[in-house]
Amino acid sequence: MRSLLGGGAGFFTGMLSGLFGRVMSADGEPGWFGGLTIDAPSSGREVVCACMARAVQYRAAAAMSWRCMMMSPRADVGCYEYRQADAGKILPTLLNGCRTRLRRCDKMSNSSFLPSAPFVMSAESRISPRRVSVAPMMDWTDRHCRSLHRLVSRHTWLYTEMVTTGALLYGDVARHLAFTPDEAPVALQLGSSEPADLARSAKLGEQWGYDEINLNCGCPSERVQRSAFGACLMKEPQLVADCVKAMRDAVSIPVTVKHRIGVDTVEDYAFVRDFVGTVADAGCEVFIVHARNAILKGLSAKENREIPPLKYEYAYQLKLNFPQLEISINGGIKTLDEVEEHLKHVDGVMLGREAYHNPYVLAEVDARFYGAAAAVRTREEIEAGLLDYARAELARGTYLSAITRHALGLYRGVAGARGWRRELSDSRQLAKGDLGIFDVGRTHLRDAAALEAVES
Numbered sequence: 001m002r003s004l005l006g007g008g009a010g011f012f013t014g015m016l017s018g019l020f021g022r023v024m025s026a027d028g029e030p031g032w033f034g035g036l037t038i039d040a041p042s043s044g045r046e047v048v049c050a051c052m053a054r055a056v057q058y059r060a061a062a063a064m065s066w067r068c069m070m071m072s073p074r075a076d077v078g079c080y081e082y083r084q085a086d087a088g089k090i091l092p093t094l095l096n097g098c099r100t101r102l103r104r105c106d107k108m109s110n111s112s113f114l115p116s117a118p119f120v121m122s123a124e125s126r127i128s129p130r131r132v133s134v135a136p137m138m139d140w141t142d143r144h145c146r147s148l149h150r151l152v153s154r155h156t157w158l159y160t161e162m163v164t165t166g167a168l169l170y171g172d173v174a175r176h177l178a179f180t181p182d183e184a185p186v187a188l189q190l191g192s193s194e195p196a197d198l199a200r201s202a203k204l205g206e207q208w209g210y211d212e213i214n215l216n217c218g219c220p221s222e223r224v225q226r227s228a229f230g231a232c233l234m235k236e237p238q239l240v241a242d243c244v245k246a247m248r249d250a251v252s253i254p255v256t257v258k259h260r261i262g263v264d265t266v267e268d269y270a271f272v273r274d275f276v277g278t279v280a281d282a283g284c285e286v287f288i289v290h291a292r293n294a295i296l297k298g299l300s301a302k303e304n305r306e307i308p309p310l311k312y313e314y315a316y317q318l319k320l321n322f323p324q325l326e327i328s329i330n331g332g333i334k335t336l337d338e339v340e341e342h343l344k345h346v347d348g349v350m351l352g353r354e355a356y357h358n359p360y361v362l363a364e365v366d367a368r369f370y371g372a373a374a375a376v377r378t379r380e381e382i383e384a385g386l387l388d389y390a391r392a393e394l395a396r397g398t399y400l401s402a403i404t405r406h407a408l409g410l411y412r413g414v415a416g417a418r419g420w421r422r423e424l425s426d427s428r429q430l431a432k433g434d435l436g437i438f439d440v441g442r443t444h445l446r447d448a449a450a451l452e453a454v455e456s
């Protein structure tokens with residue numbers, strides 16, 4: 001193992017300062033990393049770490065981000081991958097990424113960031129910023145839902161709902177892409193099979209500040225099939241490779257693919273192995289594997305998430321066959337103990353329905369999987385944060401129900417949760433934009449807790 005740390009503090013003067021240096025991979029490939037620090041007195045110290053590396057070094061960049069997170073519990077870490085050919089684009093893109101995060105800092109002053117010890121790249125340092133993620137879910141993971149998840153976990157990687165390229169290229173871009181900087185890191189999931197449209201849409205995603213572009217190759221719905229994308233793309237790996245290449249040529253943020261393990265009656269592991277191999281040849285380094293087949297005829301989208309059997313071993317085998325790729329696993333995962341078990345075999349775990357119906361499942365993610373030192377927030381603290389968020393959104397004209405509908409499960413498993421859900425679904429109060437429903441909802445929880453105390 002070899003490592004090399006160069007460094008030039010004060011890369012920026014004035015508002016930002018930082019450190020840049022060369023890294024060299026174990027097999028001798030040169031690359032770069034960079035770290036920037038911003039002091040934001042009103043909101044606490046924030047660290048923006050922008051890392052530049054290629055192929056193997058991307059792992060180094062992820063590990064560097066990890067180091068930043070360990071150093072500052074409030075760290076906001078971004079990880080950027082660059083190819084050698086993109087050298088000229090590095091600085092503008094880096095600044096673009098930083099600017100997104102800077103929007104939330106009221107005031108900035110100069111400070112510097114230096115790793116406590118020279119960074120050493122090793123196999124053990126391969127830690128993905130997507131260690132835990134929340135799945136893209138149509139009609140569910142909109143910006144309000146993501147803001148709630150972000151209140152629960154600072155580090156969990158979040159995905160948008162799928163956005164079709166048609167909606168972006170011929171529709172209201174702001175409606176589909178606007179998000180608050182507090183939600184970051186967020187990945188934009190795109191749906192299409194047209195390389196040129198995907199490239200233009202990915203570019204828009206990058207310009208709007210997303211941290212990743214993900215291509216949907218897993219959706220089996222009839223509507224998506226009619227447009228010839230989603231899961232049916234798995235039957236055309238070369239087309240997916242072309243899509244990935246077009247997007248990678250257009251953006252400098254990571255381009256990733258979410259897919260199934262097979263389509264219809266194809267149960268062979270070789271099918272998904274060859275799919276991943278072909279798409280990886282086009283430069284995709286991150287694959288999110290929903291570990292069940294997609295049945296294109298005869299099952300609804302909902303049934304397609306329940307009936308085809310889960311085969312986690314296929315995702316594990318992909319990691320063994322492609323150790324250089326980042327493999328995340330998805331499907332039927334409900335607890336952090338299960339997450340921990342999967343992480344023995346793959347790089348990341350994606351939670352879907354459980355994270356939606358029970359957002360508090362993410363409460364311990366930062367401490368358990370990202371080494372964060374900050375105390376785990378209580379449900380009441382999250383509710384208080386959500387109330388602030390709702391107040392600000394109401395002032396912008398957002399309907400209250402658009403926010404509360406995602407919070408029905410916040411107290412899942414707690415006595416009185418049913419009363420909370422009922423109050424937060426009260427359409428008359430919601431139509432009035434009455435934030436008092438939070439107080440009323442809470443009384444159910446208090447009463448139930450008092451009753452439990454008396455009974456015990």
Ligand SMILES: Cc1cc2nc3c(=O)[nH]c(=O)nc-3n(C[C@H](O)[C@H](O)[C@H](O)COP(=O)(O)O)c2cc1C
Nearest residue numbers: 135136137138161162216290331332333351352353
């Ligand atoms: C309501 C809903 C909408 C979904 N929409 C998408 C989508 O837009 N894109 C996608 O790739 N997967 C979508 N999925 C699938 C999820 O991302 C995930 O792969 C699936 O739910 C399995 O994970 P889970 O068992 O943890 O829920 C959706 C799932 C649900 C429940």
